[in-house]
Amino acid sequence: MRIAGSILIGVIAYLFGFFTSSMALTANAWAFSDGELNDTGLVAVLLLFLVWGLVFLRHRWPWVPFVAGALLTAGWGDALMLLIAVFHLVIRAPRRQAIIASAVSTGLMAFSTVRMCLAPPEHNPFSIFFLPDPAQVTGLEATIPPEDSHLAIRIITIAAGVIGLCTALGVGALLRRTRRMRAVESIAERQAQRNESLTAEIARQSERELLARELHDTLSHRLSVISLHTGALEVGAQTDPEVASTASALREEARASLEDLRHLVGGVRNGDLADPRPGHENSSPPSRATMAAIPELISSVASTGTVIRPLIVIQDVDSCPPALDRAAYRIVQEALTNAMKHAPNLPVTVDIAVSAARGIRISVSNPLPSAPGPVDVPPRPRYAPGPARGAGAGAPDHGPGPAGHRPGPQDAQLGSTGSGSGLVGIRERTEMFGGEASIGVFGNEFRVQVCFRSLSPRT
Known part of the structure; x- marks a missing residue:
């Protein structure tokens, strides 16, 4: 619309300008011979077709029509192109150039107006309004207005020059000021907006620092106490290898948890805990939570007595962005935790395949716990796969243990800690990187399946 409007205005200015320049030809005696348009005047009229084509350059190169308009004003007596050019220069040109153009155009307009007022009235284009017979315009004799109209012709000439110059400069300055105010x-x-963003960032930074302090002061103390107690238990149980092995495993888990906590606190404090955007892969603090550490994760889970049936093929892990690498590790970790909490003493099948060609495919499944006969257990919902957010809220609660086994107090306490947020977290991590998650009951198994089609995260 803007381009079409500019072209339309240019066409109108071209036609109207050609008409006014043709009318201004009467101010030049050299264009007429015995009251008729001679060959020189005819060539001058033809040149007007080309000269007024410069009006279409008023936006990009306003100095070109300004020079042409200055020549027309000085030698021809027509200042319309000059006024159009100075109007656009006042709007768009730098301040110094706009002042120079305004001063030059004012001087040329004054010169042209004075020259036209001193010229014979029959050579003034405005004399057409005072002719007794308009048909004389096309006649062969020179058009001579009445003597009593000479003063009126000069007044109109001066008024037209002043009004045209003031309109071009005044409206141009007004539009220039409007553009400057908009800028x-x-x-x-x-x-x-930047101040609001900085204020919000400062508020988020304060919240992150508060959260980091609370995480460190609360969990670090408890994990340190657990590590000390398990170390003492390991030393004191030298006569019982099984207890010593369990205590050693607990101490290693407590130490690893302290290390992860330090990385977690650093990520929360810096605000770059898991930023999947390109260019931010190296901003997160180093962590053991990578796909290369999945075998170690499975070993630590197996040391608790859980039967793990792993099938792990990991290739091209170096080409995987750190954020996606960490997300895959957390998905496997949460799936194993879910199986240990809600299906204790049951084998867990872990199938992981990672490659640049196939992407990342994770499958963690465990058999459904069965009811021990006459125990009255309310029916459990079956969760079909799909992206519904609420589907995993109660899915991990598979009921009591297998036949012949009643969960002990430890199993009950561990199972009661589930709120379904872990499965929701798996879905959220999967959606964050453009993957697909399928979580629910498949036959006699509860299965967590996650697929990332590429090792490059979705931006």
Whole structure:
């Protein structure tokens, strides 16, 4: 619309300007011979077709029509192109150039107006309004207005020059000021948005620092106490290898948890805990939570007595972004935790395949616990696969243990800690990187399946 409007205005200015320049030809005696248009005047009229084509350059190169308009004003007596050019220069040109153009155009307009007022009235284009017979315009004799109209013709000439110059300079200055105010408002708006963003970032930073302090002061103390107690238990149980082995495993888990806690606190404090955007892969602190550490994770789970049936093929892990690498590790970790909490003493099948060609495929499944006969257990919902957020809220609660086994107090306490947020976290991590998650009951198994089609995260 803007381009079409500019072209339309250019066409109108071209036609109207050619008409006014043709009318201004009457101010030049050299264009007529015995009251008729001679060959020189005819060539001058033909040149007007080309000269007024420069009006279409008023936006990009306003100095070109300005020079042409200045020549027309000085030698021809027509200042319309000059006024159009100076109007656009006042709007778009730098301040110094706009002042120079305004001064030059004012001087040329004054010169042209004075020259036209001193010229014979029959050579003034405005004399057409005072002819007794308009048909004389096309006649062969020179058009001579009445003597009593000479003063009125000069007044109209001066008024037309002043009005045209003031309109071009005044409207141009007004539009220039309007554009400048819009630019200032745009800058002020961007600054206001930047200030709001900085204020929000400062508030988030304060919240992150508070959360990091609470995480460190609360969990670090408890994990340190657990590590000390398990170390003492390992030393004191030298006569019982099984207890010593369990205590050693607990101490290693407590130490690893302290290390992960330090990385977690650093990520929360810096605000770059898991940023999947390109260019931020190296901003997160180093961590053991990578796909290369999945075998170690499975070994630590197996040391608790859980039967793990792993099938792990990991290739091209170096080409995987750290954020996606860490997310895959957390998905496997949460799936194993879910199986240990809600299906204790049952084997867990872990199938992981990672490659640049196939992406990442994770499958963690365990048999459904069966009811021990006459125990009255309310029916458990079956969760079909799909992206529904609420589907995993109660899915991990598979009921009591297998036949012949009643969960002990430890199993009950561990199973009661589930709130379904772990499965929701798996879905959220999967969706964050453009993967697909299928969580629910498949036949006689509860299965967590996650697929990332590429090792490059979705941006």
